[in-house]
Amino acid sequence: MSETTTRLALRGAAASIPDRFGACLLAPGRTRFRLWAPAQDSVAVEIEPDRPGARRVPMQAGPDGWFEVQVDCGAGTRYRYGLGSGQSVPDPASRMQDGDVHDASVVVDPAAYRWRQTRWRGRPWSEAVIYELHVGAFGGFDGVRAQLPRLAKLGITAVELMPVADFPGARNWGYDGVLPYAPDRAYGTPEQLKALVDEAHGLGLMVFLDVVYNHFGPDGNYLHAYAPAFFREDMHTPWGPAIDFRRAQVRDFFTGNAAYWLRDYRFDGLRFDAAHAIAEQDWLEEMAHVLRQATDRQRHVHLVLEHDDNAVVLLEHEFDAQWNDDGHHVLHRLLTGENQGYYGDYDEQPAALLARCLAQGFAYQGECSAHRGGVPRGRPSAHLPPTSFVLFLQNHDQIGNRARGERLLALLRAQGRTEVLRAAVALVLLAPQIPLIFMGEEYGVEAPFLYFTSHGPELAQAVREGRRREFAGFAEFADEAARAAIPDPNEAATFEASRHGLLDRGAAQDWPDYYGTLLRCRRDALVPSLDAARAIGAQALGEQAVWARWSLGDGRLLALYANFGDAAVPAPTPADAAGLLFESRAGAAGELEQGSLAAVCTLAWIEEGAS
16 A cells, blocks of 8 residues: 555545635534634634624634634625734635735635536546636636637637636736635636636536645735744745645645635636645645545546656656646747757757657656756656647746747747747647647737736835846846846736737637637547557657657557748658648648658648558
């Protein structure tokens, strides 16, 4: 029996974990409040604080730092926790805030929303075409809901929301969240979020949620006041003290949070942000096992990692897939020529590295990364199916972590190479890996997606200065004046610039038509047999071109040819002249049949009845 299995057996069933923290409605007029506050001698729950008729009800101290009490109050009740030290704090497991993160928490009835799509069971992972979006950029939960019919018609099958956990202020990327159970009120109410999920299910769309379990934001986190044991004193992350996942209470808090989103909001899956920053990696496997055991076997639930260490062992067990940063980085290097920062790890023989990503998943499978100080990164991944990897040309990080937030189309337009983007899009959408599209790229939006916040003056200044220091090592920003021109994350104009073009797209149809055509090809020709797809091999064709082949589950072969260079290269001819599935450039298929892969193009070929 493994260590994880032993721990699960000792700690009991998963079903009780989601209700251990915060306010739990027991009956229409009866609520149980529960707080883990091991640094406090006494705690009270303050009912309707700062209002007429406010009550302060002492909580009973239990073992291991727990405090609990049942109070005659129902859904909609505002409350705070009064600590023995004299401080009054919101509930760390608040299901809704009466305003922002510093305000009172609100008791929520999880059964108040009447679901319409009661028979929805999700979709298989092989059908996933993911569309990542920022809820605030579309105007909140209702704004996203209005976009769903368009996305479903385009061929999207899964919408992924960037984090919605309550963050300070009115605008934020979401990775500064401090109340993991509470949807941010700037986006809407719990019922509005559930209506979004419900509407998506009615259109055949899955909905995934990005969750952040590796750190809390810098403003509005009161855990240090009453549960400093939540954090480690001997370890820090880039965002502050490391969360102490050695403690059962901490593990249960986040496992319960994951179960809560899947159960109460009926999300179809979760994406775990920067999971490599969690020191106790065994918790990830434990948490995923708990979720699998607690989920209806007839329901499709998908768990996806972002993990800088290329964590193959997690993909071998409980997780469906990982974001393939290697695939993105080498594609970006091939398309733009950029080689600063982590792109430097992909500067030598990028076509060969792309071929390795297509055939084996990760480019780094134990090799040393110069960008990471020469340490080995990753493990062999060739045995994993292609669907274990999420492939993309852009996402919130890869655009927004740039100083000016440039999208790929804007970068390539400046180089006069926009046609190469069409070839890259075709490769991503027709490869057997799971494709991800970042909001706006399907319309050719060129407005930036910048990093934005709405912190108070002191923290805003620290973020502004930190952002400028971050880019000081880049030649482009060596000059102080250049760094001073980097958009201020806290300015409202930075957020508004990041929304530009998402809602007012004009009449341009070239890009949506192109994406729609590719997604129909994927749906009809590939998806029915992706579950059993396996790579046959891939190779570089010169310095900027690749050829890759996969066996599909029905015995057919898929071949992809991609040339991102400005000159044709010799290439193997297709075995079946009638098997053309797609060409990004008219006439390229005829040239390939003569043994030449045209410049700046991608072709997809299906060979019927191959063994």
